[in-house]
Amino acid sequence: MGIVSPGFRRRRRDEDSRLPPGQYLTEDFPVLSAGPTPNIPLDRWEFVIASEDGREYRWTWDELLELPAEEPTVDIHCVTKWSKLETTWRGVSLDVLMEDVETTADFALAHSYGGYTTNLPLEDLLDGKAWIVYEFEGSELAPQHGGPARLLVPHLYFWKSAKWVRGIQLQEFDELGFWESVGYHDYGDPWREQRYQGD
Ligand SMILES: Nc1nc2c(c(=O)[nH]1)N[C@H]1C(S)=C(S)[C@@H](COP(=O)(O)O)O[C@H]1N2
Ligand SMILES: [Mo]
Numbered sequence: 001m002g003i004v005s006p007g008f009r010r011r012r013r014d015e016d017s018r019l020p021p022g023q024y025l026t027e028d029f030p031v032l033s034a035g036p037t038p039n040i041p042l043d044r045w046e047f048v049i050a051s052e053d054g055r056e057y058r059w060t061w062d063e064l065l066e067l068p069a070e071e072p073t074v075d076i077h078c079v080t081k082w083s084k085l086e087t088t089w090r091g092v093s094l095d096v097l098m099e100d101v102e103t104t105a106d107f108a109l110a111h112s113y114g115g116y117t118t119n120l121p122l123e124d125l126l127d128g129k130a131w132i133v134y135e136f137e138g139s140e141l142a143p144q145h146g147g148p149a150r151l152l153v154p155h156l157y158f159w160k161s162a163k164w165v166r167g168i169q170l171q172e173f174d175e176l177g178f179w180e181s182v183g184y185h186d187y188g189d190p191w192r193e194q195r196y197q198g199d
Contacts, residue, residue, distance in 0.1 A: 091133030118177035
């Protein structure tokens with residue numbers, strides 16, 4: 001039968017192998033927000049990394065845009081079971097932002113405008129694994145998806161990718177974020193299906 005081309009079959013197999021356990025593919029981009037979408041004027045926007053000893057490293061919106069940008073194409077996986085393959089973003093690697101930050105902290109707590117928080121080990125933000133992104137598929141990041149800027153940590157469930165990110169607190173201890181403190185997994189590796197505490 002010539003209905004399904006070999007190329008299509010090959011692509012389907014490739015897609016299946018990129019889907020973590022329990023996930024399904026979606027072409028849409030669902031919006032998942034625990035509260036209202038905050039409105040952040042760009043002239044008042046800032047991003048702050050605070051180290052465990054109280055030092056603060058700040059960037060204005062213009063300063064963020066001046067930093068070298070990358071365009072990661074990554075698969076994203078929401079704990080509500082949708083996955084989206086090959087999403088393209090533009091933003092600044094956390095490696096660039098962390099370059100001059102002096103720290104011996106092991107943990108990070110990301111804070112958002114609007115009050116959302118999420119925790120992760122600092123090493124999961126480094127070595128090309130995380131970005132502060134301000135474009136999605138070639139357009140400025142829509143407010144409902146976290147614009148003006150969000151954290152993107154695609155190797156963990158998408159709740160770790162804090163929308164409307166305003167800063168990262170570095171600390172020596174692991175402090176649970178918003179979803180983590182109500183039973184979601186502390187780490188959230190989609191490949192190990194770490195959805196809830198105890199998984
Ligand atoms: N500030 C903030 N960031 C957030 C959330 C949120 O409610 N508030 N939801 C998280 C969850 S559970 C998911 S799945 C993704 C959803 O991002 P999207 O709405 O762009 O799909 O954002 C994450 N980041
Ligand atoms: Mo989610």
